[in-house]
Amino acid sequence: DGGITQSPKYLFRKEGQNVTLSCEQNLNHDAMYWYRQDPGQGLRLIYYSQIVNDFQKGDIAEGYSVSREKKESFPLTVTSAQKNPTAFYLCASSRLLNQPQHFGDGTRLSIL
Amino acid sequence: KQEVTQIPAALSVPEGENLVLNCSFTDSAIYNLQWFRQDPGKGLTSLLLIQSSQREQTSGRLNASLDKSSGRSTLYIAASQPGDSATYLCAVISNFGNEKLTFGTGTRLTIIP
Numbered sequence: 432d433g434g435i436t437q438s439p440k441y442l443f444r445k446e447g448q449n450v451t452l453s454c455e456q457n458l459n460h461d462a463m464y465w466y467r468q469d470p471g472q473g474l475r476l477i478y479y480s481q482i483v484n485d486f487q488k489g490d491i492a493e494g495y496s497v498s499r500e501k502k503e504s505f506p507l508t509v510t511s512a513q514k515n516p517t518a519f520y521l522c523a524s525s526r527l528l529n530q531p532q533h534f535g536d537g538t539r540l541s542i543l
Numbered sequence: 544k545q546e547v548t549q550i551p552a553a554l555s556v557p558e559g560e561n562l563v564l565n566c567s568f569t570d571s572a573i574y575n576l577q578w579f580r581q582d583p584g585k586g587l588t589s590l591l592l593i594q595s596s597q598r599e600q601t602s603g604r605l606n607a608s609l610d611k612s613s614g615r616s617t618l619y620i621a622a623s624q625p626g627d628s629a630t631y632l633c634a635v636i637s638n639f640g641n642e643k644l645t646f647g648t649g650t651r652l653t654i655i656p
Contacts, residue, residue, distance in 0.1 A: 473634075474646040532577075534587040537585065
């Protein structure tokens with residue numbers, strides 16, 4: 432079945448450590464997105480990519496980095512500069528920008 | 544800047560009742576509006592998408608309406624079931640800055656058996 436796979440499901444970060452969240456899709460979608468979800472708040476866009484080798488900052492990109500070397504993959508790195516990384520991270524993809532987005536099951540990141 | 548609001552934040556209703564969830568947005572220049580369902584600890588499942596030119600969409604027991612002029616959408620759930628318990632999120636894509644969905648904070652729905 433086609434879909435979006437996020438891994439790991441749970442991730443723990445130590446102080447000063449960078450961690451990378453994986454997102455893979457086999458839907459042949461061009462656009463991919465990373466969102467952050469905090470309790471009591473809506474999802475907020477971190478980064479998005481319209482096409483391979485291109486990505487743009489969303490509303491809360493500080494302390495995060497991404498790459499888009501392959502169409503299927505859009506990993507998110509949470510750097511040590513992100514002082515409040517504890518959250519639920521959701522990856523999504525769509526055929527093109529403005530098209531319906533399909534979501535993965537998320538990664539929950541916590542601080543040790 | 545587009546803002547999306549969902550009230551109430553939580554709702555409990557007995558099984559079998561019909562119910563309406565509300566979503567409002569500040570900028571009526573939208574490209575489309577989506578309703579999602581989220582189960583605890585899970586990702587989002589798309590329920591219905593309404594294009595800006597449409598007034599409503601239906602899928603099974605779900606019906607979503609859109610009134611752009613008033614900046615409102617409603618999600619109607621008929622004959623509610625315990626399996627409908629989840630958080631329901633609405634999100635819009637605006638005509639400008641339309642690379643992203645702007646989400647509401649959701650309504651947590653509990654259906655009481």
